[in-house]
Amino acid sequence: MEAKRDQFIVSVSPHVRDEESVRHIMWSVSAALFPALLASFWFFGPKAIFVTALCIISSVLSEYIFQKALNRKITINDGSAFLTGLLLGMNLPPSLPFYVPIVGSVMAVVIVKQLFGGLGYNIFNPALLGRAFLLITWPKAMTIWSAPTAKLTGLDAVTTATPLGILKEEGVGKLMEEFGTKSDLYMSLLTGERAGSLGETSAILLLLGAAYLLYKKYITWHIPLSFLATVGVLAWVFGGKGTLFTGDPVVHLLSGGLILGAFFMATDYVTCPTIRKGQIIFGIGCGALTMLIRLKGGFPEGVMFAILLMNCFAPLIDRGVKPDLFGAVKEKKK
Amino acid sequence: MAHTDKSNWELIKNGMFSENTIFRMAISLCPSIAVTNSLKNGFFMGVAVIFVQTMVNLTVSLIRNFINPKIRIPIFMLIIAGYVSLIDMSMAAFARPVYKQIGLYIQLIVAFASIFARAEVFAVKNKIVPSVADGFGMGVGFFLAMIVISFFRELLGKGALWGIPIVPGHPLLIMILPAGGFFAVGLLMGFFNWMDMKLTARKAAQGTTR
Numbered sequence: 333m334e335a336k337r338d339q340f341i342v343s344v345s346p347h348v349r350d351e352e353s354v355r356h357i358m359w360s361v362s363a364a365l366f367p368a369l370l371a372s373f374w375f376f377g378p379k380a381i382f383v384t385a386l387c388i389i390s391s392v393l394s395e396y397i398f399q400k401a402l403n404r405k406i407t408i409n410d411g412s413a414f415l416t417g418l419l420l421g422m423n424l425p426p427s428l429p430f431y432v433p434i435v436g437s438v439m440a441v442v443i444v445k446q447l448f449g450g451l452g453y454n455i456f457n458p459a460l461l462g463r464a465f466l467l468i469t470w471p472k473a474m475t476i477w478s479a480p481t482a483k484l485t486g487l488d489a490v491t492t493a494t495p496l497g498i499l500k501e502e503g504v505g506k507l508m509e510e511f512g513t514k515s516d517l518y519m520s521l522l523t524g525e526r527a528g529s530l531g532e533t534s535a536i537l538l539l540l541g542a543a544y545l546l547y548k549k550y551i552t553w554h555i556p557l558s559f560l561a562t563v564g565v566l567a568w569v570f571g572g573k574g575t576l577f578t579g580d581p582v583v584h585l586l587s588g589g590l591i592l593g594a595f596f597m598a599t600d601y602v603t604c605p606t607i608r609k610g611q612i613i614f615g616i617g618c619g620a621l622t623m624l625i626r627l628k629g630g631f632p633e634g635v636m637f638a639i640l641l642m643n644c645f646a647p648l649i650d651r652g653v654k655p656d657l658f659g660a661v662k663e664k665k666k
Numbered sequence: 667m668a669h670t671d672k673s674n675w676e677l678i679k680n681g682m683f684s685e686n687t688i689f690r691m692a693i694s695l696c697p698s699i700a701v702t703n704s705l706k707n708g709f710f711m712g713v714a715v716i717f718v719q720t721m722v723n724l725t726v727s728l729i730r731n732f733i734n735p736k737i738r739i740p741i742f743m744l745i746i747a748g749y750v751s752l753i754d755m756s757m758a759a760f761a762r763p764v765y766k767q768i769g770l771y772i773q774l775i776v777a778f779a780s781i782f783a784r785a786e787v788f789a790v791k792n793k794i795v796p797s798v799a800d801g802f803g804m805g806v807g808f809f810l811a812m813i814v815i816s817f818f819r820e821l822l823g824k825g826a827l828w829g830i831p832i833v834p835g836h837p838l839l840i841m842i843l844p845a846g847g848f849f850a851v852g853l854l855m856g857f858f859n860w861m862d863m864k865l866t867a868r869k870a871a872q873g874t875t876r
Contacts, residue, residue: 429836435838465840468839468843468845469838469841470836470839473836
């Protein structure tokens with residue numbers, strides 16, 4: 333009798349386990365970002381490597397120091413701090429003084445993530461709020477964009493405006509002047525040979541990474557597709573000059589941080605709704621706010637603020653679309 | 667009527683630390699974010715509140731036996747508004763540059779929860795001297811909070827103190843914007859709560875070993 337007891341294992345569900353874990357997912361997402369990151373090193377040169385490395389190192393270090401100081405379990409191995417640093421780095425312009433990425437990373441990891449209780453409890457996407465903090469704190473340093481001319485060898489880059497900045501300040505005509513024909517413009521937006529934040533420029537490599545995440549089912553299509561579709565439709569309807577339905581949706585879809593934001597940051601598990609229907613509402617909201625800021629707001633790019641604003645609404649959306657419990661009786665209104 | 671049995675010094679200390687308006691009670695937070703973007707503004711705001719809080723407690727305590735409880739709230743309002751007008755006009759006359767920046771918030775002292783609350787829960791039930799001590803303590807507590815918040819905000823946001831540049835370089839612009847006010851108040855409140863936790867833990871430890 334005594335020997336037989338060991339043959340039965342009684343445990344709490346779930347009983348079927350997979351090798352997937354937080355750690356696995358975080359490192360996979362980081363890997364998915366890697367091609368676009370390499371492209372940014374190619375376009376923007378050593379400065380890009382410097383900024384990204386600084387972000388990653390200070391994110392991981394500040395997580396370690398904070399958790400050590402508060403006697404919490406140290407979780408730097410789960411890759412979430414690494415991913416936060418990587419995403420923040422990819423969202424920054426290439427030429428920055430050294431203290432800017434450090435402050436942004438400390439802000440993202442300590443204030444936005446750890447003070448709210450660590451991974452899984454943060455309301456906002458840490459990397460994006462870190463960037464928002466930097467944009468408001470050092471507006472000038474954060475909007476100096478380098479032209480993608482470094483090609484790993486060149487040491488310095490020419491400063492220029494981003495395509496969206498040109499579009500906002502001077503209109504489509506000027507944008508065509510800069511890039512030549514329409515197909516040239518689309519091509520450079522697609523490959524990433526344009527000014528912008530480090531990791532956001534190469535649309536095609538980001539899409540490659542996103543395809544990998546979709547294939548592995550780490551993200552679902554609901555948020556990115558509704559986000560991109562809303563942006564596309566609104567750009568087509570309102571993006572033109574004067575008349576409706578004359579805008580160019582492709583420029584809006586491929587420029588700015590939209591691809592990076594829609595696939596890698598709006599889909600953050602912690603800060604988006606968990607119910608599919610809610611995720612579609614979330615994506616549409618992100619898209620609408622993005623276009624509102626791009627077309628009418630003071631900033632040329634609105635993806636960051638749109639995602640952050642919708643992060644606030646994620647719990648509310650989840651409540652709104654919560655399905656009825658099967659068999660539960662609805663409480664009668666008095 | 668519940669008379670207080672605390673000594674005057676205890677009452678002042680109570681207002682300054684254990685029932686600090688901003689960091690412990692978390693009331694009157696609006697000016698703590700709105701006017702603390704420079705040390706000078708914070709200082710004058712604090713002084714104005716010390717004056718109004720003390721004088722309101724004094725007056726309410728003086729006439730406490732004549733206030734009909736049914737109309738006590740309008741009476742408190744009148745007293746508070748009177749003293750606020752006094753400090754408002756004096757600042758407009760003698761501290762013109764500061765008044766231009768924070769004048770609106772000086773007038774808003776009328777609606778301060780902390781001043782009204784002390785009149786209602788303390789001054790109307792207590793003798794004059796404890797009431798003045800309580801009002802003064804509360805005012806000083808608010809004053810200290812404003813000084814601490816505006817010290818950090820001006821130092822980080824402008825690299826300056828009292829308008830004099832101290833730290834060269836690129837300051838954190840966000841700290842003098844409203845968003846920075848929330849950061850400063852939240853972090854300082856957290857810090858003081860943490861200190862409080864440590865102190866009570868130490869006191870408890872001493873109590874058991876004795």
